[in-house]
Amino acid sequence: MTTTIVPRHAPSVRPDQSDDVWRKAGDWLQRHQATIRMVQWTMVLVYAVLLIVPVFLPLPDNAAYLWSNFTRFAQFVFWGIWWPLVLLGTALVGRIWCGIFCPEGAISEFASGHGRGRAIPRWMTWPGWPTAAFACTTLYGQMTSVYQYPAPTLLILGGSTLAAALIGFLYGRNKRVWCRYLCPVSGAFGLLAKLAPLHFRVEPPLWQLSQLSGTKPKAINCAPLVPIRTMRGASDCHMCGRCSGFRGAIRLARRSPNREIVHVAGAVAKPWETILIAAGLMGLAAGAFQWSVSPWFVQAKTWAAERLIEYGVTWPLETTAPWWILTNYPGDVMTLLDGALLVAYVLAAAIASGASTVSSLALAARCLGPWRTQRLHHLAQSLIPLAGAGVLLGLSGLTVSQLRSDGIVLPFVDPLRAAVLTMATFWSGILCWQVTGIYSRQPVRRMLALFLVGLAMMPAVAGWVLLFWIW
Numbered sequence: 044m045t046t047t048i049v050p051r052h053a054p055s056v057r058p059d060q061s062d063d064v065w066r067k068a069g070d071w072l073q074r075h076q077a078t079i080r081m082v083q084w085t086m087v088l089v090y091a092v093l094l095i096v097p098v099f100l101p102l103p104d105n106a107a108y109l110w111s112n113f114t115r116f117a118q119f120v121f122w123g124i125w126w127p128l129v130l131l132g133t134a135l136v137g138r139i140w141c142g143i144f145c146p147e148g149a150i151s152e153f154a155s156g157h158g159r160g161r162a163i164p165r166w167m168t169w170p171g172w173p174t175a176a177f178a179c180t181t182l183y184g185q186m187t188s189v190y191q192y193p194a195p196t197l198l199i200l201g202g203s204t205l206a207a208a209l210i211g212f213l214y215g216r217n218k219r220v221w222c223r224y225l226c227p228v229s230g231a232f233g234l235l236a237k238l239a240p241l242h243f244r245v246e247p248p249l250w251q252l253s254q255l256s257g258t259k260p261k262a263i264n265c266a267p268l269v270p271i272r273t274m275r276g277a278s279d280c281h282m283c284g285r286c287s288g289f290r291g292a293i294r295l296a297r298r299s300p301n302r303e304i305v306h307v308a309g310a311v312a313k314p315w316e317t318i319l320i321a322a323g324l325m326g327l328a329a330g331a332f333q334w335s336v337s338p339w340f341v342q343a344k345t346w347a348a349e350r351l352i353e354y355g356v357t358w359p360l361e362t363t364a365p366w367w368i369l370t371n372y373p374g375d376v377m378t379l380l381d382g383a384l385l386v387a388y389v390l391a392a393a394i395a396s397g398a399s400t401v402s403s404l405a406l407a408a409r410c411l412g413p414w415r416t417q418r419l420h421h422l423a424q425s426l427i428p429l430a431g432a433g434v435l436l437g438l439s440g441l442t443v444s445q446l447r448s449d450g451i452v453l454p455f456v457d458p459l460r461a462a463v464l465t466m467a468t469f470w471s472g473i474l475c476w477q478v479t480g481i482y483s484r485q486p487v488r489r490m491l492a493l494f495l496v497g498l499a500m501m502p503a504v505a506g507w508v509l510l511f512w513i514w
Contacts, residue, residue, distance in 0.1 A: 072284020326396025
């Protein structure tokens with residue numbers, strides 16, 4: 044009997060030269076894990092300096108500039124450069140930030156390698172944790188003005204890092220349990236990674252052939268606990284490269300940016316992802332960026348203050364809280380009324396966006412045939428480009444405002460914002476049209492569903508138009 048020897052990187056189709064380049068890039072990552080660890084710990088050092096040092100410095104005054112004041116520089120790096128680039132990079136090359144650069148991931152895995160190694164408790168695997176953590180972190184960040192001051196930045200980001208280290212120390216062995224189940228941004232990263240034109244592709248036929256050949260490759264450690272044999276998308280993969288070439292069936296490869304959402308994301312209904320898209324990214328996050336300049340917030344505050352004074356209740360207008368509950372700094376203080384209305388505004392944005400979006404998606408799903416919940420959640424995935432672009436625009440607004448406060452004006456900002464918003468809206472429309480083709484071949488049904496999904500996108504688009512061009 045003749046044994047078939049399977050080449051280490053034999054693909055299911057003949058690769059072109061660019062495919063071979065990407066395969067080699069994935070193999071480079073696999074061979075240079077020590078270099079990647081050096082990069083990770085360098086990022087940990089930079090992260091610690093930017094996070095901790097500003098807390099011990101005086102708050103910057105009006106004469107402080109980005110290039111002359113370390114506190115302002117650190118805030119600009121975190122919120123004006125770091126996070127916008129992380130979001131953009133995730134949409135372009137997958138979760139490479141998580142696998143190669145993230146300080147929390149490196150610390151959590153290191154702690155896991157030297158910790159208790161307990162089994163992961165069942166409560167921790169609840170799929171709603173990333174969505175709930177994203178909502179709580181976003182809301183608390185607004186209450187404490189995390190974008191403006193170093194102390195709340197240390198409290199939120201540093202607290203998250205300590206939690207990641209503790210979870211790593213207690214559970215798993217050389218794993219990233221925190222990243223897999225609890226990280227506040229893992230849900231958003233997982234959604235954006237579905238758009239990435241690069242991913243580690245798993246070829247099931249080659250995997251099976253490698254098993255038949257009788258060879259037993261060296262085991263690999265997938266730190267984020269991805270079942271790599273059945274991995275069909277980039278949502279959970281951290282792009283660290285450890286599995287590249289494994290059994291000759293895994294390689295870094297190109298793909299259509301639409302492929303995962305259209306052909307993979309609908310296989311399993313994920314209600315928590317729908318909530319994160321519709322109420323989280325398109326509602327809660329938008330409200331968090333908008334409330335401080337919203338005339339509706341000002342009107343609500345004026346009305347509430349007048350009613351309280353009318354009834355002789357003035358303590359909500361005078362009472363403040365410590366900085367770690369509500370913003371409390373010289374010249375910048377939130378009263379209990381401010382805090383209550385802030386929370387109400389952001390939650391109202393989340394509820395309104397979630398309710399209107401899910402209602403439109405439900406009608407669109409029904410237009411495509413008999414009711415199936417899975418179809419609604421699949422249509423929700425088509426909104427990821429618009430939802431992600433909105434958060435990116437919101438963070439980039441911090442970049443622009445900080446530069447503008449130092450006299451640096453970027454003249455191309457408004458056209459660029461309009462272009463990003465327009466392209467993201469059309470991209471979501473194209474994805475929706477392709478998704479409808481899976482469930483119906485009738486043009487009328489598909490057009491009606493597309494129209495209804497378009498209605499679901501309108502509040503999000505209108506919110507960003509109000510923020511950047513009207514208010």
